[in-house]
Amino acid sequence: MVLTSATQELFDCQADEDVTGESPYKLLEKDDIIQDIKTRAAVSDFSPVKQIVLDYPEDELLLVYDRDFTYGQSFYLVLTPEAKDRILNPPKPETPEVFEKEVVKTPEPKPWISLGSDKEIDEEAFKESREKLLYKFSRVRRKFGVPVCFSDRNTADAKDDYLECASYQDSRFSIKQMQRDCGMQAVPRLQSSSAQTQWKFQKNIFTQYTPRELSVEEKENILQLESLKNFCNSVTPRVLQALQQEGIMNVFFDDWKALGTAADDGDWAGKVSEGLMLYQAFTDQKYTKDKKICSINWHPTIYAVALTEKKEEQLNKSVVRASFILFYTFSDPSNPQLLLECPDDIFAFEFCPSDPNIIVGGCINGQVVLWDISAHVTRLQGTQPENKTPIVHYCAVSALESSHKAPITDVQWLPTTFEVTRMGLPVENMYNISAQVVTCSPDCTIMFWDVRVSSLVSHSASERRPIMDQKTPYSVPDTFKHLDRTWKPLFRSHRLSKRKRLLGHCHSLRHINLDKEYDKSVCKLKM
Incomplete structure (x- = not known):
C-alpha cells in the first residue's frame, strides 16, 4: 500500500x-x-x-x-x-537435540541389477573406431625470437565498422564424413509434374474456301418464315427514323465543340452556335456551389427539371456538405423548388412511369433510395405560395450488406408491360403498374428490386392473383416503411465468376436501356 x-x-x-x-x-x-x-x-x-x-x-x-x-x-x-x-509469533527454530532425533539414517547402497537398459547405454556410448589424427605445427629456426610488428587500421574502411576474418576451405586436405545421425519419417510418395504447350514462332498463313450459297428453294423458305417478318416489322420504324435523322442533319457533327468557349468569368451570355443555343441556366450558390451535375431528368407531368449533384473531392476540408436532388422550374431558375435529401451522393435517379411522384436513386455507396413527393406536387405546379424550400427525406433505403459493392451507375424502372420473378424469369404484368427496379454497378452485378411487400411477389403466373383483402395488391404504396434499412434485391445476376473478378477480367455494365416502344419483353443492355 x-x-x-x-x-x-x-x-x-x-x-x-x-x-x-x-x-x-x-x-x-x-x-x-x-x-x-x-x-x-x-x-x-x-x-x-x-x-x-x-x-x-x-x-x-x-x-x-x-x-x-x-x-x-x-x-x-x-x-x-x-x-x-x-x-x-514466528515459529521457534528446532534445537539440535530434537534435530538429531529426527535424522533419518542414510540408506546403504545396493548392487545394481540390470533390466536390459545397459545394452542401450552401450549402443549409445561413443567408442573410437579409428586411429586419432595427429597434427604437428612447426616453425623455421630463423623466425624464432623475431619481433612482431603490429599496425593500425581504420575501422571506417571496413564494412559496417567490422573487421571480419572469414573462414575458407583449405584445398590441401578435406575431412570425409563417415557417419551421420539424423531422424527420418515415412510419408506418402509425392510427385510433381507439369505440362506446357510448345511455343512456336508466328507465321502468316491463310485458308481458301468456297462460300456457301443457298438454293432458290431455301431462300424462298427463309423469306416465308414468320420470325423474319416479325423482325422486319420491329426494326423498320427504327431504321426509318435513323435514315430520316441522317437526311435532316449530320449526326457526326460535334455541337459541343462548335458551341464556343466560355468567358473567363464563366458567363455564357452572347455565346451562340449554329446547332445549340443557351436558353436558360439554373444557378444556386447555396446548394450547387463547387459541385458538378451527374444526372438530369425531366418530371413526366410537371414542367420542372431535377438535377443530382456530386461533390468534388474535399481531401483537405473537414466540413462535408449534404447531398440533395434539386427541382427547378423555368419560372424561377435561381431558386430550387424542392430538395430531396440523399444518404450519399447520387449517380442516377428515375421517376416511376406509373406514378411520377415516386423516385428511385442509386448512391455512390451502392444503396438504392426511394422518395415520395406526393405532398409537394402543388408547389412544383406553382399553385402553392412560395416560402422556404422544403427538404423531403427519403422514404426507404436498401440494406447496406445486400446492396452493390460499388457505385450504382444506372437505375431504371421496369416497364408496365412485364416484370420478373424471384427466379429472374420475365412474365406479363397484369396490372400495368411499375413496381420493380433494375440497377447496375461496376461490381459486375445486375440487381432487380421490388417496392412491394415480399409476400405479394409470387414465383409463378398461377400464384400472381389478386388478394381479396386488398384492392390493388400490385399498386405502389404511399409509404415504404416496410423496406427501410431492410430492402433486399428480388433477383441478382453476376456477369462474371468471382475468380475472374478477382483476376481483373471484368467488363462491368454501366448503363441499361429498356426498349418500351417496340418490344415489350426485351431488355437491351448497353456496355
Whole structure:
C-alpha cells in the first residue's frame, strides 16, 4: 500500500519514526480505518481495500513497514488473522537435540541389477573406431625470437565498422564424413509434374474456301418464315427514323465543340452556335456551389427539371456538405423548388412511369433510395405560395450488406408491360403498374428490386392473383416503411465468376436501356 504523510501521521505510523526496520509492525484499529474511509471517502488510502477491511473478522489489522520495498511499496497490510499471527509469533527454530532425533539414517547402497537398459547405454556410448589424427605445427629456426610488428587500421574502411576474418576451405586436405545421425519419417510418395504447350514462332498463313450459297428453294423458305417478318416489322420504324435523322442533319457533327468557349468569368451570355443555343441556366450558390451535375431528368407531368449533384473531392476540408436532388422550374431558375435529401451522393435517379411522384436513386455507396413527393406536387405546379424550400427525406433505403459493392451507375424502372420473378424469369404484368427496379454497378452485378411487400411477389403466373383483402395488391404504396434499412434485391445476376473478378477480367455494365416502344419483353443492355 501507498500511505501518504497525512495518513501516516493520522495513524501514528510515520516511516523511520513510529515504525522502523527493526520494529516494522503497527496494529491499526478496524473502527479507525472504517471511520477514515467514511470521512475522506475516495481520498482515503484505505478505500481500495474497503470491502476487505469490512470482512476482516478481528478488531485489529496488522500494518507492516517494508523499508526494502519487497512487495513494491513502503507498507503492506496483512489481510488474514492467520498471517498476522504467523508474522507476530514466528515459529521457534528446532534445537539440535530434537534435530538429531529426527535424522533419518542414510540408506546403504545396493548392487545394481540390470533390466536390459545397459545394452542401450552401450549402443549409445561413443567408442573410437579409428586411429586419432595427429597434427604437428612447426616453425623455421630463423623466425624464432623475431619481433612482431603490429599496425593500425581504420575501422571506417571496413564494412559496417567490422573487421571480419572469414573462414575458407583449405584445398590441401578435406575431412570425409563417415557417419551421420539424423531422424527420418515415412510419408506418402509425392510427385510433381507439369505440362506446357510448345511455343512456336508466328507465321502468316491463310485458308481458301468456297462460300456457301443457298438454293432458290431455301431462300424462298427463309423469306416465308414468320420470325423474319416479325423482325422486319420491329426494326423498320427504327431504321426509318435513323435514315430520316441522317437526311435532316449530320449526326457526326460535334455541337459541343462548335458551341464556343466560355468567358473567363464563366458567363455564357452572347455565346451562340449554329446547332445549340443557351436558353436558360439554373444557378444556386447555396446548394450547387463547387459541385458538378451527374444526372438530369425531366418530371413526366410537371414542367420542372431535377438535377443530382456530386461533390468534388474535399481531401483537405473537414466540413462535408449534404447531398440533395434539386427541382427547378423555368419560372424561377435561381431558386430550387424542392430538395430531396440523399444518404450519399447520387449517380442516377428515375421517376416511376406509373406514378411520377415516386423516385428511385442509386448512391455512390451502392444503396438504392426511394422518395415520395406526393405532398409537394402543388408547389412544383406553382399553385402553392412560395416560402422556404422544403427538404423531403427519403422514404426507404436498401440494406447496406445486400446492396452493390460499388457505385450504382444506372437505375431504371421496369416497364408496365412485364416484370420478373424471384427466379429472374420475365412474365406479363397484369396490372400495368411499375413496381420493380433494375440497377447496375461496376461490381459486375445486375440487381432487380421490388417496392412491394415480399409476400405479394409470387414465383409463378398461377400464384400472381389478386388478394381479396386488398384492392390493388400490385399498386405502389404511399409509404415504404416496410423496406427501410431492410430492402433486399428480388433477383441478382453476376456477369462474371468471382475468380475472374478477382483476376481483373471484368467488363462491368454501366448503363441499361429498356426498349418500351417496340418490344415489350426485351431488355437491351448497353456496355
